[in-house]
Amino acid sequence: MVAINDYAPAMPYQWCPGCGNFGIVGSLRQVLVALNLEPSQVLMVSGIGQAGKMPHYLHSHVLNELHGRAIPAAQAAKIVNHELQVIAVGGDGDGYGEGGNHFLGAMHRNVDMTYIVCNNQVYGLTKGQASPTSDEGFVSRTTPDGSWTPMRALAIAVASDCSFIARGFAGDLQQLTELIKQGILHKGFALIEVLQPCVSFNKINTFAWYKQRVYSLESEKGYDPSNRAAAFEKTLEWGEKIPTGILYKSERTTYENHVAAIKNLPLIRQTILNPVEFRPLVEEFM
Amino acid sequence: MAELNYLVGGEAGQGVQTIGFVLGKTMARHGLYVFADQDYESRVRGGHSFFRVRMSDSPVGAYSPDLDVLVSLDQRTIDLHQSELKNDGVVIYDPDKVTMPPGLKNAVGVAFEKTATETTGNKIMANSVATGAALAIGGYDTGILETVLGEEFSRMGASVVDSNLKAARAGYEYIKTQSSSAIKRPINGDGQKRMLIDGNGAIALGALVAGCKFVAGYPMTPTSSILEYIADKGRKYNVVMLQPEDEIAAINMVVGAAYAGVRAMTATSGGGFCLMVEGISLAGMTETPIVCVLGQRSGPAIGLPTRTEQGELFFSIFSGHGDFPKAVFSPPTIEDCFHATVSAFNLADRYQTPVIILTDHHIASSYQTINPFDLSKVEIDRGEFLTDGDAAKLVDYKRHRLTKSGVSPRAYPFSGGPLVVTDSDEHDEAGHMIEDTLLRTQMMDKRMKKMEGMTQQVLTPWYINNPGADLILVGWGSTFGAIYEAANILNKDGIRTSVLQLPQVWPFPADAVISAIGRNGTRSILVENNATAQLANLIRMETGISVNRSILKYDGRPFSADMIVKEAQKELK
Numbered sequence: 001m002v003a004i005n006d007y008a009p010a011m012p013y014q015w016c017p018g019c020g021n022f023g024i025v026g027s028l029r030q031v032l033v034a035l036n037l038e039p040s041q042v043l044m045v046s047g048i049g050q051a052g053k054m055p056h057y058l059h060s061h062v063l064n065e066l067h068g069r070a071i072p073a074a075q076a077a078k079i080v081n082h083e084l085q086v087i088a089v090g091g092d093g094d095g096y097g098e099g100g101n102h103f104l105g106a107m108h109r110n111v112d113m114t115y116i117v118c119n120n121q122v123y124g125l126t127k128g129q130a131s132p133t134s135d136e137g138f139v140s141r142t143t144p145d146g147s148w149t150p151m152r153a154l155a156i157a158v159a160s161d162c163s164f165i166a167r168g169f170a171g172d173l174q175q176l177t178e179l180i181k182q183g184i185l186h187k188g189f190a191l192i193e194v195l196q197p198c199v200s201f202n203k204i205n206t207f208a209w210y211k212q213r214v215y216s217l218e219s220e221k222g223y224d225p226s227n228r229a230a231a232f233e234k235t236l237e238w239g240e241k242i243p244t245g246i247l248y249k250s251e252r253t254t255y256e257n258h259v260a261a262i263k264n265l266p267l268i269r270q271t272i273l274n275p276v277e278f279r280p281l282v283e284e285f286m
Numbered sequence: 287m288a289e290l291n292y293l294v295g296g297e298a299g300q301g302v303q304t305i306g307f308v309l310g311k312t313m314a315r316h317g318l319y320v321f322a323d324q325d326y327e328s329r330v331r332g333g334h335s336f337f338r339v340r341m342s343d344s345p346v347g348a349y350s351p352d353l354d355v356l357v358s359l360d361q362r363t364i365d366l367h368q369s370e371l372k373n374d375g376v377v378i379y380d381p382d383k384v385t386m387p388p389g390l391k392n393a394v395g396v397a398f399e400k401t402a403t404e405t406t407g408n409k410i411m412a413n414s415v416a417t418g419a420a421l422a423i424g425g426y427d428t429g430i431l432e433t434v435l436g437e438e439f440s441r442m443g444a445s446v447v448d449s450n451l452k453a454a455r456a457g458y459e460y461i462k463t464q465s466s467s468a469i470k471r472p473i474n475g476d477g478q479k480r481m482l483i484d485g486n487g488a489i490a491l492g493a494l495v496a497g498c499k500f501v502a503g504y505p506m507t508p509t510s511s512i513l514e515y516i517a518d519k520g521r522k523y524n525v526v527m528l529q530p531e532d533e534i535a536a537i538n539m540v541v542g543a544a545y546a547g548v549r550a551m552t553a554t555s556g557g558g559f560c561l562m563v564e565g566i567s568l569a570g571m572t573e574t575p576i577v578c579v580l581g582q583r584s585g586p587a588i589g590l591p592t593r594t595e596q597g598e599l600f601f602s603i604f605s606g607h608g609d610f611p612k613a614v615f616s617p618p619t620i621e622d623c624f625h626a627t628v629s630a631f632n633l634a635d636r637y638q639t640p641v642i643i644l645t646d647h648h649i650a651s652s653y654q655t656i657n658p659f660d661l662s663k664v665e666i667d668r669g670e671f672l673t674d675g676d677a678a679k680l681v682d683y684k685r686h687r688l689t690k691s692g693v694s695p696r697a698y699p700f701s702g703g704p705l706v707v708t709d710s711d712e713h714d715e716a717g718h719m720i721e722d723t724l725l726r727t728q729m730m731d732k733r734m735k736k737m738e739g740m741t742q743q744v745l746t747p748w749y750i751n752n753p754g755a756d757l758i759l760v761g762w763g764s765t766f767g768a769i770y771e772a773a774n775i776l777n778k779d780g781i782r783t784s785v786l787q788l789p790q791v792w793p794f795p796a797d798a799v800i801s802a803i804g805r806n807g808t809r810s811i812l813v814e815n816n817a818t819a820q821l822a823n824l825i826r827m828e829t830g831i832s833v834n835r836s837i838l839k840y841d842g843r844p845f846s847a848d849m850i851v852k853e854a855q856k857e858l859k
Contacts, residue, residue: 010707011718041701045542048710056709056718061699063545064709064719065538066568072502072535073542079526080500080546083701102538105531261524268547268698270524272497275664281491281519282658285481 002033009057020170020196024118025057027177043084045074049091049125051118068098075111081268082256086113093123096132096153106189107160111255114183114190120198121205128201154235158248163188165248169214170196171207188254217245225249288473289342290424291350293367296359299331301413306337308417308434313341314482314655315430317475321346323652328591334362343473347767351846357420358384376468378419394465401456411453418457425472428458481656485623485649489579490515492627493551494523497666500543500550501527502536507591508647509553509581533558537565544574547698549631553579556598563605566640570610572708575634582646584842593842594647596763596815602642603792611737614642614792618766621656622789628664636669637736638696648844649764670695677703684715688728692735745790747798755784757854758803761813762788762821769813771847776854794828809834811854816840
């Protein structure tokens with residue numbers, strides 16, 4: 001049996017005291033143990049940012065990528081080896097800003113992996129600049145006139161037919177743990193956005209700010225996460241009330257089940273042919 | 287040496303490529319040596335494009351500007367290329383579409399479209415009428431042509447094949463009966479079976495043979511056909527070819543796939559490579575073996591999208607931020623494109639670092655006859671890549687363990703195996719990020735140590751030494767065919783000429799270059815398809831030697847031997 005200590009941090013934390021990331025990595029740890037996944041069955045891929053350091057605070061295979069580039073590498077690793085549980089993690093700047101095009105591509109492609117976005121609506125590692133999700137009017141050193149038109153990434157996810165879309169809150173770990181678990185169990189690209197207070201640089205969207213606004217869709221009678229139009233409406237809801245829980249879920253063919261070369265066996269398990277077996281291809285040129 | 291040069295010209299969409307390729311393939315089947323190159327605009331319809339086919343009883347590796355047969359599908363082809371005809375050169379053209387300029391002798395009108403309509407009911411078969419006629423002018427019958435046409439059109443069904451055969455025979459018969467005086471004496475082939483393959487085909491085949499299992503690439507001229515070939519054959523040979531959202535994704539996917547344990551490659555051109563260079567640096571830092579094909583075209587920016595250039599020598603060698611080891615191959619021939627690809631995968635695995643195959647539009651899209659690859663001689667060397675069994679036995683595995691050679695045993699992530707941790711941040715031996723000075727220095731030294739190993743294994747420059755030479759022609763990559771032919775011409779003219787061609791430009795083979803060009807009395811002339819003589823600058827940087835003269839061409843077109851000969855003669859005046 002896998003125990004919580006198997007996922008003890010591989011190096012000392014570098015996050016600020018009180019950072020929402022502590023709760024998120026704790027939830028993730030609990031899920032991995034609950035699913036009885038050995039560390040060697042898990043590949044954590046991250047980009048750059050405070051959330052990008054998360055893989056180092058677990059014990060697993062780790063590919064800590066460039067800023068914004070976690071998802072391309074994570075998808076490729078999963079395509080090569082479906083036996084791995086591939087989890088990418090990063091922040092709002094990393095995933096929605098620098099990696100925005102990859103975010104779109106991955107949702108369309110639907111590789112079976114989990115993507116956790118720690119959304120604190122601010123750049124932490126570079127010390128306090130606005131992010132794609134900063135609320136309107138958010139003043140920072142690079143946005144002295146204030147931010148405007150924040151990106152509604154989950155609405156984009158619905159438009160992109162992302163096959164699993166959830167939102168959690170770093171202040172509700174019980175719910176978050178369940179959402180991450182559902183995301184990992186989902187067959188396809190699972191997006192879990194986590195509202196995560198930044199105690200150092202976001203003095204507006206604080207723990208209390210989120211706490212007052214979040215409500216779980218599980219408590220909303222009649223909400224059907226398979227209804228795409230309803231999901232679109234919910235993902236646009238932001239302000240006085242912010243919905244959490246599973247916003248959208250659909251069954252779609254995964255990339256791995258679509259592509260002939262890997263339907264039967266992951267690439268890494270396939271035998272490398274002797275070069276002479278390519279003789280028919282040489283003859284095609286003759 | 288006997289040779290026959292065809293040029294087929296017309297608008298994009300008229301089937302210039304098909305006629306040219308079918309002619310080339312037919313001649314190759316006759317046992318002739320063939321070199322064919324393509325010239326086309328960045329458009330799908332209209333404009334002017336041509337396909338040159340040079341065939342000979344001796345090996346040829348460049349085009350010749352002196353035409354024996356000009357197949358003219360439109361007026362512009364005549365207007366632009368009539369000056370390239372030899373004295374006894376023949377033009378064949380469709381008199382319903384093209385007006386011959388007065389005074390042009392040996393012009394043979396063949397109503398391509400009308401004949402096609404009469405024999406097959408479909409004017410689209412005009413191409414095969416032209417092909418049959420063109421072949422007849424060369425003195426060949428339609429026997430082998432019919433086999434080649436059958437293969438070329440078989441996927442479109444029996445009736446399409448049948449119509450093309452009828453049309454080709456009609457074109458052939460027309461020349462035989464109406465214009466037999468224009469028929470040339472055929473050059474006899476040696477009956478050997480050879481491949482007719484382009485540089486992209488050789489690279490794509492090389493990648494498959496080398497055991498590449500994952501390719502990610504965003505289409506871009508001139509390397510798209512590498513992606514297309516692997517996507518097609520990958521369905522049978524179980525190779526994934528993924529077209530991602532952009533080149534940044536492509537290179538990072540390749541890093542992810544290689545980290546996960548398979549051989550992985552991408553292919554692009556200069557603009558796409560610009561987007562990839564951060565990923566090249568990542569592969570250097572994470573010690574991930576990847577292969578990247580960089581097919582140069584004319585820059586800067588979008589430049590001339592369908593034209594050739596060698597403007598990215600420095601860009602490839604110095605691609606990526608920071609210091610890290612890398613290798614850059616520059617295959618001088620289409621045949622070497624295959625071998626360079628296999629070598630690139632082996633070198634990448636041995637030194638766990640990025641390897642670039644630097645080609646250009648000319649070599650990527652030109653065809654040449656070569657002896658079939660001897661697959662039994664292909665060696666696959668994965669270096670210190672660990673098998674499951676060996677990896678599972680490891681205690682206290684550290685992905686980036688400090689070693690004498692700089693190469694650390696490489697496990698891949700699998701259930702039950704050691705944890706494989708790597709980071710784009712500077713990291714410790716275990717792969718976790720660090721910032722301390724001593725370890726940083728040790729890790730940098732470890733990575734750069736691999737450059738020493740790669741330097742020892744650098745491919746020897748191709749040196750055709752003519753003792754006591756007056757001249758040495760120096761080049762890299764695709765210019766070899768023209769340079770080699772130019773050297774032969776110069777030698778015949780009494781100018782003793784050697785050739786030095788670099789099949790690998792990084793690590794730089796300094797010792798070999800010094801011993802070849804550092805001699806008193808031999809004037810060194812550099813031949814490059816770029817504006818700034820990048821190899822000349824690299825040679826000075828790495829050896830302190832300045833070449834005597836640079837022959838530069840940056841109009842987007844490849845060199846022919848005679849251009850080099852003329853410039854080289856100036857140097858001796």
